[in-house]
Amino acid sequence: MTGNSLTPGVVAGRLTPEDYVRNFADLHEPLNHHEALVAADRCYFCHDAPCMTACPTSIDIPLFIRQIATGTPEAAAKTIFEQNILGGMCARVCPTETLCEEACVREAAEGKPVNIGLLQRYATDILMASGHHPFTRAPDTGKRIAVVGAGPAGLACAHRLAMHGHRVTIFDARSKPGGLNEFGIAAYKTIDGFAEREVEWLTRIGGIEIRNNQALGRDFTLPELRDGFDAVFLGVGLAGVNALGVDGEHKAGVLDAVGFISELRQADALYNVAIGRDVVVIGGGMTAIDAAVQAKLLGALNVTLVYRRGRDRMNATVFEQDLAASKGVRIITNASPVAVHGNGTVREIEFEYTDDTLTPTGETFRLATDQVFKAIGQALIADGLPDLDGRKIRVSETGRTSLNGVWAGGDCALGGDDLTVTAVAEGRDAAEDIHASLMG
Incomplete structure (x- = not known):
């Protein structure tokens, strides 16, 4: 659990059942x-x-x-x-x-x-x-492709390959497919199990097998996939969470926002998700906004989002920033964390104001908090990958990596802008290049 009775102030069931239903209703009502x-x-x-x-x-x-x-x-x-x-x-x-x-x-x-x-x-x-799948699978080519990761990039790649008549096996480390769509998006954006239903609908094309609880490096290696399949696509995403790098970061109550959002999305009932009274979220992207808004919707009294740069530099869109503000989230900019205070459990977090070049000003302030969520970016964690460029896999425009027969796309690959739609495009385009390569 994100929080429990061992963390004072962090409890579940702050609201009435009616409040949870209202707070986590569809963000955008569909058109009639x-x-x-x-x-x-x-x-x-x-x-x-x-x-x-x-x-x-x-x-x-x-x-x-x-x-x-x-x-x-x-x-x-x-x-x-x-x-x-x-x-x-x-x-x-x-x-x-x-x-x-x-x-x-x-x-x-x-x-x-x-x-x-x-x-x-x-x-x-x-x-x-309607239950209808609009595409028909081509005759079987006899080619077998391994897709690592059942997120947007992997699913898009697998579907396009299956359309071309190839047989696809998707390996995913999680207990169910969907990746970011299933585990990493605010609950009010995709209600009623839509992500799971979408995967079921997508795989009706045929020719796609999904193997859950199968992690690269733990249950199989990339060389094994290269030996056993005609091609490999890596859509492993970014499973690691960047650290704050400040004193006291490991105190109880300091958690990663990605884990919080995942727990909320997979909860049997929202009233079972524990939330603090005074919550601080550190970051300026969509994950930070999703965590902050949902903390407020779960019943946190005070939610503050703190970002090290100005609002115009936040990765979250203006719409998302305004959404957070409309739900009662306070946004503080140009401030970086310097220390977490508390006797074993977080009680305050200290920040220092910065200028536009991220230079510390020497002026500090503290926020009382019983729960802190880190949303300062994610990292690629896997061994034996193709060549990296910085902290992501280096790829060509069509997703080819430094290893022959291995493609990559989505958040784990260099380029793009970490959006679902971009991951879909990269998976689709890699599939077309894989198909062309396999069929000569």
Whole structure:
């Protein structure tokens, strides 16, 4: 558990059952049929579509919106899935406000873009609810590919390879597939077990076997995969959590935000998730925002997010920052942690103000806290990997690594911007390159 009775002030069940239901309801209500038609009617169907260029998976956005407008949402969904087989999840979690919707002509002209994300969800939900899988697997090629990691990159890669007739085995260290989508995204962004249902729907293409509780380096090695398969794709993600590097960091109550979000997502009941009274989250990305907002929604009285740079340098979008503020999260910028105080258990955390160059100013302050979540980035932890560039696997534009027959994509690979949609694009493109390589 993230917190228990041995950590004073950190308890479960702070709210009523009705509060949990209300607080963790769907962040964005889906469009009904009439709302979807009205939203689709606002699209100009631009021939040079800047929204399409802004989409990492290059979905033909004007086409799928036109298909919705003409009453064929299933066709619209297939247009989406042709480029992004995880289009249902991306419609829920993509920062559309800084991607396709920011590029929308309506946004530039009126300050109000077409609701591309909600329209994408409308179409994909309809097709997935029908139980129909829009793609057919090609005849078996006899080729076998190992995919390590059942996150967005690995799933997208596996699906595209299966479409081409290859047999794919996915190895994943977790007890269930989904990766970031299943374990690392705020509960209010993807409700009702959608991530699990999406994996089940995706694998209906056939030719994909998933082996859970299988970790690279513990249960098998990369050389073994290279010997046993025709190709290997690495989508292992970033399992390590960066340390604060300050005195007192290992006191009880100082935890990583990724583990907190994972525990919350897998909890049988939200009232079983313990949360502190005074919570501090350190970081400025989407994980930090997700942890801070959910701490507040679980019943924490005071939640403070502290980031070492200014707001304009936060990786979290302005929408996410505003969401946190609207839920009662206080955001302090230009401050770095210097020490954790307490007799075995965290009681205060000390920060020092910094200027825009991260130079300490000498001015410090303390925040009373009984729970601290670290969200200052994750690290790649695995042995025997291909050549690294910094702390990630070096890859070509199509995902090829320094090892022959080994590709990589997603958060573990160099490049991209650590988004679900980017991971999908990298997995898909690597699959096409693997297919071309295997078939000559």
